[in-house]
Amino acid sequence: xxxxxxxxxxxxxxxxxxxxxxxxxxxxxxxxxxxxxxxxxxxxxxxxxxxxxxxxxxxxxxxxxxxxxxxxxxxxxxxxxxxxxxxxxxxxxxxxxxxxxxxxxxxxxxxxxxxxxxxxxxxxxxxxxxxxxxxxxxxxxxxxxxxxxxxxxxxxxxxxxxxxxxxxxxxxxxxxxxxxxxxxxxxxxxxxxxxxxxxxxxxxxxxxxxxxxxxxxxxxxxxxxxxxxxxxxxxxxxxxxxxxxxxxxxxxxxxxxxxxxxxxxxxxxxxxxxxxxxxxxxxxxxxxxxxxxxxxxxxxxxxxxxxxxxxxxxxxxxxxxxxxxxxxxxxxxxxxxxxxxxxxxxxxxxxxxxxxxxxxxxxxxxxxxxxxxxxxxxxxxxxxxxxxxxxxxxxxxxxxxxxxxxxxxxxxxxxxxxxxxxxxxxxxxxxxxxxxxxxxxxxxxxxxxxxxxxxxxxxxxxxxxxxxxxxxxxxxxxxxxxxxxxxxxxxxxxxxxxxxx
Numbered sequence: 001x002x003x004x005x006x007x008x009x010x011x012x013x014x015x016x017x018x019x020x021x022x023x024x025x026x027x028x029x030x031x032x033x034x035x036x037x038x039x040x041x042x043x044x045x046x047x048x049x050x051x052x053x054x055x056x057x058x059x060x061x062x063x064x065x066x067x068x069x070x071x072x073x074x075x076x077x078x079x080x081x082x083x084x085x086x087x088x089x090x091x092x093x094x095x096x097x098x099x100x101x102x103x104x105x106x107x108x109x110x111x112x113x114x115x116x117x118x119x120x121x122x123x124x125x126x127x128x129x130x131x132x133x134x135x136x137x138x139x140x141x142x143x144x145x146x147x148x149x150x151x152x153x154x155x156x157x158x159x160x161x162x163x164x165x166x167x168x169x170x171x172x173x174x175x176x177x178x179x180x181x182x183x184x185x186x187x188x189x190x191x192x193x194x195x196x197x198x199x200x201x202x203x204x205x206x207x208x209x210x211x212x213x214x215x216x217x218x219x220x221x222x223x224x225x226x227x228x229x230x231x232x233x234x235x236x237x238x239x240x241x242x243x244x245x246x247x248x249x250x251x252x253x254x255x256x257x258x259x260x261x262x263x264x265x266x267x268x269x270x271x272x273x274x275x276x277x278x279x280x281x282x283x284x285x286x287x288x289x290x291x292x293x294x295x296x297x298x299x300x301x302x303x304x305x306x307x308x309x310x311x312x313x314x315x316x317x318x319x320x321x322x323x324x325x326x327x328x329x330x331x332x333x334x335x336x337x338x339x340x341x342x343x344x345x346x347x348x349x350x351x352x353x354x355x356x357x358x359x360x361x362x363x364x365x366x367x368x369x370x371x372x373x374x375x376x377x378x379x380x381x382x383x384x385x386x387x388x389x390x391x392x393x394x395x396x397x398x399x400x401x402x403x404x405x406x407x408x409x410x411x412x413x414x415x416x417x418x419x420x421x422x423x424x425x426x427x428x429x430x431x432x433x434x435x436x437x438x439x440x441x442x443x444x445x446x447x448x449x450x451x452x453x454x455x456x457x458x459x460x461x462x463x464x465x466x467x468x469x470x471x472x473x474x475x476x477x478x479x480x481x482x483x484x485x486x487x488x489x490x491x492x493x494x495x496x497x498x499x500x501x
Contacts, residue, residue, distance in 0.1 A: 001174060002145065002147055002168050003073065003142060003145040003146070003168065004070070004173060004419050005070055005073040005074040005142035005145070006438070007174065008073075009036070009140040009142065011214065011215055012030040012031060013016070013034075013139075015030040015215055016030055016031035017029050018030075018215070020066075021217070021220060022218070022219045023063050024222055026063075028063055031137065033066060033160060033212075034138070034139065034316070036071070036131055036135045036142065037070040038071070038074065038140045039063055039135045040213075041073070041140065041141075041142070041143075042125075043071075043126070044075040045143075047076050047383050049101060050076070050100060051075075052076065052078060053076075053101045053102075054077065054078045054080050054085045054100045055075075055080065055102050055104065056080045056100040056104070058091075058103050058104070058113070059084060059104065060106065060197075060499055061194065061195075061197060062106070063224070065198045066208060066218070072104070073139050073142070073145075073151060073272060074141070074143065076144075076145055077129040078098075079124065079151065079153075080094070080100055080152070080153045080155070080333070081152070081198070081200075081204060082094065083199055084109060087164040088119070089115075090118045091116070091120060091397060092116065093362075094120055094163055095116065095163055096120065096477075097358055098153050098155075098165055100123055101124065102124050103123055103124075103125050104127075106127060106128050109474035110330075113125060133443045134382050139216065146170070147171030148171055149170055150170075150354070151168055151169055151173055152173070153165035154201050154298040156298060161467070164228075164359055164362055165358070166298045166353045166356060166358070167354040167356065168301055168353055169354060170318070172350065172352070173351075175324065175351045176208050176265060176300070176302070177205060177213055177214070178490070180206060180210050180303055181210060183323075184210075184239075184305055184306075185209070185306075186210060186216060190211060190216040190239050190240045190265075191216065191239050191241070191263075192206070192217070192219065192222060192240070192242075193243070193244075194207040194220045195221040195244060195248070196244060200271065200303040202271045202303075203295070205302060205303060206268070206303065209363070217308065219233070221234070231259065234261060234264070235244045239261075240344050241265065241266050242262055242264060243268040243269075243270060244267070245269065245270065246269055246272060246273065247310060247481050249267065250278045253278065253281035253283075254285075255285065256342060256360060260286075260468045265284075265289070266289070267291040268291075269291060270295075271291070271296070271482065272482050273293075273377075274291075274293040275409070275455050276316050276411055276498075277410075277413040277414055278313045281450075290309065290312075290313060292313055292382060293307055293317070293318055293319065294319060297347075297351045297374055297376075299352065299366065299374075300349075300352050301371055302352040303351070304316070304318075304321060304325055304347050304351075304374075305318045305320055305321045306319045306320075307320075314383075316387060316410075317384070317387050320384050327347055328371070329341070329344065329345060329380050329386075330344055330368075331343050332344075334368050334371075339379065342377055342402075343378075343380055344373055344375070344392060345378070346373055348372065352372045376388050376391055376392065377389045377395060377404070382469065389404045390404040390407075394425075396434075396435060397433055398433055398463045401463060403433070403435060403463070403464055404426065405425075408437065408460060409421050409422065409423050410436075412437060412439065413454065414455075415451075415455050418440075420439070420441055420474075420477075421440075422437075424436055424437045424485050424489055426467060432465075435464065435465075436470065437452075438469075438472055438475055439452075439470070440472050441471065445467065448493065449469040453469065470491075476488065
């Protein structure tokens with residue numbers, strides 16, 4: 001297949017009456033989705049959308065997100081998924097930078113949409129409430145697009161400066177879908193559970209493109225709150241494969257005995273590190289359901305590696321590279337490092353982006369000798385499994401010695417009652433930097449920070465012990481669950497909430 005719309009149309013032709021999406025009590029067949037996507041493609045073309053024009057999707061999780069995706073691609077447009085948790089002022093930059101012509105949105109976001117349109121009146125709006133509910137039988141007739149044509153702009157979270165648009169081609173995404181299909185042994189009867197935001201690259205590829213280009217189905221969970229509702233949907237709708245983040249698996253591991261998921265054959269943890277304690281707790285609670293950790297980044301479409309589905313599953317590792325993707329560890333000059341030595345993880349393969357939109361300098365900084373520089377620090381084990389030590393920008397130095405916050409965070413997770421934690425560095429006149437730990441606690445837990453510090457003294461070298469521990473009700477996170485360490489660095493640290501180490 002040359003492009004994503006063709007691949008979806010082929011899947012829909014093979015499965016006209018098969019359920020493609022399960023949404024609450026509704027089941028939508030492939031034929032319905034194809035017809036609605038075909039209607040949207042015609043509507044966009046009638047509005048003057050040309051091949052290569054950018055279409056913004058500002059939607060919550062819903063079936064219309066899927067038809068908006070494939071309808072836009074069939075019109076030859078470049079899809080720009082937009083974080084619906086952001087305020088209008090936060091996404092104006094991406095809209096202007098991408099040159100978005102049309103935003104597809106919904107009534108529930110009207111207040112923010114009005115503000116966006118007022119600021120950028122050249123952008124037209126199409127609401128999913130205007131989509132035909134009975135579009136008839138309309139085959140998708142995609143505009144001609146080749147594998148090296150742009151398909152999506154995925155904007156990074158912008159934790160360091162303005163967000164950058166990763167340019168992903170049809171070929172990049174088709175490559176990643178095929179690699180994931182092989183690695184996860186996807187079957188036509190699989191039903192992937194989508195509960196993270198669809199605008200995120202992890203859900204876009206693994207939750208939507210992977211199943212819908214390969215004859216499988218998608219179970220869209222309407223809400224994670226209350227958790228009982230989410231569990232009931234997965235149970236009653238027979239989800240078979242759950243891609244999610246660590247916090248979800250932590251919650252599942254705490255379910256009361258008797259709650260089982262007989263249809264669930266595999267869980268995949270992504271969108272951030274999986275602490276070993278969460279993996280251990282999940283395995284103890286659901287010994288018959290593998291939980292495997294993977295790794296990726298938006299610039300790689302996004303999946304790069306995963307623990308093998310049939311094992312071995314090695315805690316604390318991100319597994320091995322997926323098929324037709326290379327992963328290596330390099331020093332700062334680009335030389336490969338031997339096993340066991342930390343350096344920067346670098347990726348090469350058909351899944352790697354073309355570059356950053358309108359940012360030639362940033363693109364040049366992201367590549368070296370054909371390798372994508374991930375910004376993650378780690379090493380390769382002798383068995384070929386890779387370990388991520390930390391983010392390059394998060395690494396601390398105390399008296400010239402590297403300190404990796406993730407190592408401290410793993411130790412903190414072993415202390416009873418810790419729900420979540422994050423470690424950052426604070427400037428220190430004598431040592432250069434010293435770590436500070438931010439934590440939140442399980443409900444009903446009484447806690448003395450001095451007990452945690454005493455515990456860590458038996459777990460870590462003295463120079464790794466946090467200078468203080470700051471207890472918060474919850475850690476600030478992105479929409480996909482990543483802790484916002486930039487926000488933590490900006491927090492005022494009241495003296496009464498801290499304990500000196």
